Amino acid sequence: MRLVFFIFPAALAAGFGLLALPLQLSAQQQSASVQTAAAEAPQPQFAVAAVDPPAQPSASGSSEAAQGSSSSTAAASQQNSSSSPQSGSISGTATDQNNDIIPGATVVLEGPSPQDRRSVVANSNGSFDFGNLKPGTPYHVILSANGFVNWTSPTVTLTQGQFEFLTNIQLQIAGATTSVTVTASSRQIAVEQVKVEEQQRIFGIIPNFYVTYDPNPVPLTTKLKFQMALRVSVDPVTFAGIAFLAGIDQAASTPNYIDNATGYGQRVGAVTADSFSDLLVGGAILPSLLHQDPRYFYQGTGTKKSRALHALASAFICRGDNGRREPNYSTVGGDLASAALSNTYYPESNRGMGLFISSFTTNTSERMISNLVQEFILSKFTSKGKD
Numbered sequence: 001m002r003l004v005f006f007i008f009p010a011a012l013a014a015g016f017g018l019l020a021l022p023l024q025l026s027a028q029q030q031s032a033s034v035q036t037a038a039a040e041a042p043q044p045q046f047a048v049a050a051v052d053p054p055a056q057p058s059a060s061g062s063s064e065a066a067q068g069s070s071s072s073t074a075a076a077s078q079q080n081s082s083s084s085p086q087s088g089s090i091s092g093t094a095t096d097q098n099n100d101i102i103p104g105a106t107v108v109l110e111g112p113s114p115q116d117r118r119s120v121v122a123n124s125n126g127s128f129d130f131g132n133l134k135p136g137t138p139y140h141v142i143l144s145a146n147g148f149v150n151w152t153s154p155t156v157t158l159t160q161g162q163f164e165f166l167t168n169i170q171l172q173i174a175g176a177t178t179s180v181t182v183t184a185s186s187r188q189i190a191v192e193q194v195k196v197e198e199q200q201r202i203f204g205i206i207p208n209f210y211v212t213y214d215p216n217p218v219p220l221t222t223k224l225k226f227q228m229a230l231r232v233s234v235d236p237v238t239f240a241g242i243a244f245l246a247g248i249d250q251a252a253s254t255p256n257y258i259d260n261a262t263g264y265g266q267r268v269g270a271v272t273a274d275s276f277s278d279l280l281v282g283g284a285i286l287p288s289l290l291h292q293d294p295r296y297f298y299q300g301t302g303t304k305k306s307r308a309l310h311a312l313a314s315a316f317i318c319r320g321d322n323g324r325r326e327p328n329y330s331t332v333g334g335d336l337a338s339a340a341l342s343n344t345y346y347p348e349s350n351r352g353m354g355l356f357i358s359s360f361t362t363n364t365s366e367r368m369i370s371n372l373v374q375e376f377i378l379s380k381f382t383s384k385g386k387d
Contacts, residue, residue: 088158091129092166094122094143101126102171105145111137135160149174190218196384197295198231204383207235210283211296211374213384219321220295222288229284233276245271255350270345277341278363282334291321292330296374304376311371315364335363 094105105122109130116137122128133139141153148171156164193214200208209232220228232238246268250259255270257263283294297319299310318328339359343351 086135086160087132088135088160088162088164089129089131089133090139090141090156090158090164090166091127092141092169094126094128094145095170096148097170097172099170102143102145102148105143105148105171108142108144109133110140110142133158135162141166143169143171145171147174148172186218187221190220190224193217194220194224194228198228200382200384202378202381206237206241207232208378208382210294211298211378211382213298213300213379217293217295217297219291219323220287220293225287225294226284228294229279232279232283238275242268242271242275256347270342273345274338274342274359278334278338280334281337282331286330286333290329292326292328293319293321294330296371298379299375300379307375308372311375312368314371315367331367332364335360335367338363 090109092107094102094107096102103122103124103126105126105128107120107122107128109118109120110116116134116139118130120128120130122143130139130141135158138155138157140155143151151169151171153166153169156166158164193212196214197209197212200211200213202208209228246264249255249267249271250264253259255267257266257270286292287294296314299307301307302310314328315331316328317325318330320326339356342359343355346355
């Protein structure tokens with residue numbers, strides 16, 4: 001009987017506009033001033049007629065002009081007041097990566113047309129502001145400063161009366177950032193993934209190395225395939241499992257060894273040979289020769305039906321080292337080899353085609369059930385490895 005231990009692995013700001021009303025000199029004050037000046041000055045007979053008549057029209061005209069100016073100013077104020085909520089503004093503060101302000105930074109506002117382009121210089125506090133912006137128009141803000149890499153904002157489209165304060169404006173120091181791309185080899189990635197998988201245990205105890213929970217696993221090297229098989233073989237929990245299964249066989253008196261301590265030892269040997277031959281041939285030798293991956297690839301998503309079909313099919317369909325799905329010659333071959341070898345050490349009364357067929361069907365059935373349990377149950381109780 002085959003021992004199954006393959007159980008796999010997120011500001012806000014506002015700006016304010018000030019409307020200034022011009023100071024006005026009243027018409028009565030101007031008229032009084034003109035009359036006082038005329039009374040104090042010497043007034044010849046011929047000068048009175050020349051001075052008095054124009055005085056009143058001048059005062060009257062001044063009054064009318066003042067009133068006209070007042071009316072015009074009031075109308076303009078009212079117009080600005082009514083149009084102000086329709087426009088918006090974009091403001092912000094220029095800072096570097098350490099959040100230190102950058103006074104004097106050049107700030108450019110760009111829109112869809114050249115008429116929308118504006119440029120200001122950030123004040124001593126690093127602040128800038130663009131007002132009277134048209135709602136519904138997409139804008140970009142570009143900041144530049146000596147020694148820094150230009151910073152460009154995302155597209156900003158204002159609504160009516162919106163005041164947008166740009167956040168996270170951080171200019172990088174030019175030349176201070178070096179981009180380094182490190183590419184790990186497929187072999188190095190595989191080694192790290194196997195390290196993670198070798199930490200996976202059901203309830204923190206039972207080895208669950210032959211399952212990968214990584215959504216993007218890389219192929220195993222030949223060395224790693226043999227390493228995983230050996231790692232499972234020498235795990236203390238594996239030996240405990242063998243002893244347990246041999247005890248069950250002893251209680252059932254199968255195979256036909258004698259029912260004493262010697263017979264129990266023989267059954268321990270038979271279970272060990274069954275498990276290790278299947279593991280070595282189906283998990284290391286054939287996968288290396290046929291370039292196939294012996295692990296179970298946990299799906300974890302999709303409908304229950306698709307997951308169940310994935311688990312059952314994994315006993316007969318595997319992933320090649322080229323990433324393609326192909327017949328699982330390795331696993332099936334391992335089951336066949338283990339079944340054939342059992343005829344060399346089982347009692348003569350158990351040997352034959354019946355033992356071969358029984359061993360093969362048992363191993364294959366156990367693998368299918370193991371995959372189902374792995375897909376729906378064991379993943380919940382497996383301590384995941386940490387990289």
